[in-house]
Amino acid sequence: MSAPENPAPAGAPPAGKPPEKKPPAPSTVGDVLKGSDIQVGGKYIGWSVRDEVRKEGGSGGLVTSILAGALEKGLVEHVVVLKKSSQYEAVPVLTSDVEDVYASAGSMHMLISNPTKYLRQFQNDATIALAVKPCDMRGIREQQKRNMIDLDKIFTIGLNCGGTMMPYKIRKVTEEVYGVNPDDVRAEEIEKGKLILETTDGEHHAQSIDELEEEDNGRRENCRYCVVKIATNADLACGNWGVMPDYAGKGTFVEVMTEKGAEFLRNAIDGGYAELKVASEPAAEARGKVNSIMLKMSAKTKEEVFVPMQSQTMTDLKKELENCIGCGACRTVCPPCACGTEAKCTAFNDPVDNYDISLFHMIRFLHLMDSCVGCGQCSDVCPADIPLARLYRKFANPMQDELNYVTGMDDRTPPFFEIKLEEVQ
């Protein structure tokens, strides 16, 4: 869709690389750190101590080793890992077997599921660690604000995310654009704005993501206008943005966001799972730069998508929703939706009423005005292909902008429930 003139990275985690610096600055300063050196707010570059994790895991396997360390040392009872059923699909699985954690190493950009609702089923009985995208964590935080998830029992490692892709679309382009049998694909990576597929014969096939997106085959639409790319709302914010060429593919940039994050990182170091060094100034700068480039692109797409929607009339809206079959799947997957089985949107919605816009949608549009995190799962699951994410955002954007409320990024009460008692006197 959008074709940025900028040759800079597009798509999910591109390898951070400052274009004009030569020779490139080193990623790190000083020596390997001891556990006690880790501080909240610190920025580090880390990697796994185990060779096979480094080889399998993306960018040095730091995340895998922190999760494995937390599980083996008993900091958490379970870890949510992704079990790949193919290169295009993975399902979240709850495990306490450290081998499963090691087996899940590696990056995946075709993952569209958001584990928030999945997590809600278990969180009251166990302590769980998991790696999250920014929107996953935003959903988890929104659930926590509604007393549905206890954050004390969850440890999260946030991963930088430039966007995810729809599995079936990538499968299609693998065949049609790449000219490769989809079942031969062994691994995928995004680098410098290109989606690279590695086939079983060891060959690499690359296509520009911008070109894929022109045909709407690249990142999902909601990812293209998403405004949170670094998961600073999690306990640790990890990713390969900010890793200079000297550590490219070998190290992960990590920022410690909470005391809990520091504790888990210390555990990984002291337990002999990971090694860390302090990130250098240029590395941190490079990370911020990638982030701001991504955000600029998002802002542009946001305009392209939503400015034309402002002139939409009620008739257009009715038309968009006219195919709804009332299955409720959009609500089931919705991360901030906290009501459970009996909810206002379903209890008062009677298909017999036969309204042009059902009460279900009217209420959901309203409820999501302050709480939509823009994960886009509603559009993904809709059997009638209604562009729901776009519609929810259409209502949410003006409200969230006006209230200056970035859903799921802080502990503010959801504005719909915010009453100012001072005004009463």
Place this chain on the structure above:
Amino acid sequence: MSEVKTTAASSCASSGEFVPKIVMFCCNWCSYAGADGAGVSRFQQPSNVRVVRVMCSSRVDPVHIYTAFLEGADAVLITGCHIGDCHYVNGNDKTLVKYKFIKSMLNEMGMEDDRLMLRWISASEGQQFAEFVTEMVEKVKALGPSPLRKDGVV
């Protein structure tokens, strides 16, 4: 309810001109008494409004407002006690928050601004009540039928 409906329907049929249907939620303690006052003092006001009495303006849920519109109301008016006078401490503050959200949502949907209105009217303000109703009926008459109303609904 039924007799009100017949009046509206018959006046519509007889003259052929658009007769707006307006649903009005009145808080029991202030605006409902205000409506009473308007009647007792015999202030003239159009008869297009169906009053629903609620204990507090904060009892008005978004569901009520949406149902009113979907069932064919051309405008919905909410009235309550003045800020600070709510008989349940801060009920009308909550109304205000909800109103802001619903208003913004209806605007995004392509509804005109005047179709949903919130006004604080106290028990002694019978005249203001009558004026508010008159004013709204005029405005809605100019706007025409609500775009959310289903075709064929009278």
